[in-house]
Amino acid sequence: MTAARNPHAAVVYNPTRINLERVRRIVDEAAASAGWGESTWIETREHSTAVDQVAEALDGGASLVIAAGGDGTVREVAGAMRHTNTPFAVVPVGTANLFARNAGIPIDTVAAVRVAFTGEQRPIDVGLIEYRTPEAVQRKTPFLVMTGFGVDADMVAYADPALKRRFGWIAYVVPIIRGLFRRDRPRVSWKEDGGPIASGRMHTMFIGNCGTVSAGLEVLPDALLDDGILDVLMVRSLEGWDGVRVTRWLHRANNPVARIKKARGTENSDAPPSAVDTAQEAGGALHYLRVGRIDVRVSPAAEFQADGDAIGPVTAARVTVDAGSLLVRLPATTPRTARLGRT
Structure with a gap:
């Protein structure tokens, strides 16, 4: 034997x-x-x-x-x-x-x-982006954190690789500033879960499976790794009152009181208002969506990224979520604040 x-x-x-x-x-x-x-x-x-x-x-x-x-x-x-x-x-x-x-x-x-x-074995979601380049080439790639265009994608696309290898995050400072103050805004049309088409000019779009980016900033405060949902944040502009409203919204999502309330559980009566609700108070400066699929067209083409990797200019994309498709080993005491919904 x-x-x-x-x-x-x-x-x-x-x-x-x-x-x-x-x-x-x-x-x-x-x-x-x-x-x-x-x-x-x-x-x-x-x-x-x-x-x-x-x-x-x-x-x-x-x-x-x-x-x-x-x-x-x-x-x-x-x-x-x-x-x-x-x-x-x-x-x-x-x-x-x-x-x-x-x-x-x-x-x-x-x-x-x-x-x-x-560690503890937990099923989580994986995002998928199927996209078309300006040359009409169709491609597909997964993501665990987020994809999209604007500030985050500009940071990745224009960072100097040599500086990144040598100095790490310092290489991103100039591209971040460039992205924040960029004035050109592509026209974006989008369709949520096969519904009607909406459109507008947008500075930045985040489509995420989870919501925290560099420096611990939460841009998708309702996103969870295991809820079968994609969270989407679209920012109209960062100029004038739009910039003020977006800054206030981000501060509200990232202040210590909101984080403490979130740690107590989203079903608790003490939980903060949803990002969807608070975004509606921003006077159209931003849109916050929660979807299973989103179809996007961008004109002119915009640089996209996926989990910090530049994927190049994109003219159209379909972003979906593959719910519970990946078994991940996590600390046995992983808290709710680690972007998971079930403990």
Whole structure:
């Protein structure tokens, strides 16, 4: 009779991001402590997709797939892990680590690896954007945090890669300022869940699976990773009174009192008003939607991003949510404030 083999993990890693020797040592120690076998290591490659790397991991019998890298690596591996019923974990080693911060995954490598092997398994949603380029090329990519155009996309598209590698978030300062003060606004038409078409000129659009961006700013305060819903924020402009109204709305969503109330639970009578309701008080300066699907047309084409990766100019997009499609290892005591709705 053949003895049962201990489960093992596969680590899909970005070699430009991690100190491989250190991370391997930490993973080996955590695996041994959990009674797991030796992990396999699969390097991301320029001419290979995450689908190939995940297939290699699962074909090798991995009981857990860990993505070790920045938000781009995490996004691509997570997209390939949908509907596999195999747990997915994250060791965040990027510049922003937005998904890890939204999901409550520790940024510290030792703690993140411990969660990968001993954390609680939770189903979360994955966003999908199918888009068309100005050359009429159709493409599709997943996202865990958010997609859209405007301030966030400009920050990504125009950041100097050399400065980013050397100084991290400092490289984003000039692109952020450029995006905030940009005056051109594309004409946007959108359709919610197959309903009637609406339109207007917009400065920025966020479409998110969760709502916190850099510096801990919540731009989608009602977004949850596991509610089967996309939250959408459209900002008309940041000039004059529009800028004042948007700033007030963001302050209201991010002040400490609102965060404390949210931590008590959205069904509690003490919870703050919904973002949809408060956006309606902003005099048309912004729109806040909650949808299962949104179809968008942009003229002229605008630079889009997905989880901090520039995906280039987009003329039309359909954004949907693949509800509960990804099993993620999270800290056992993940709070509601970590963008999940069920504990």
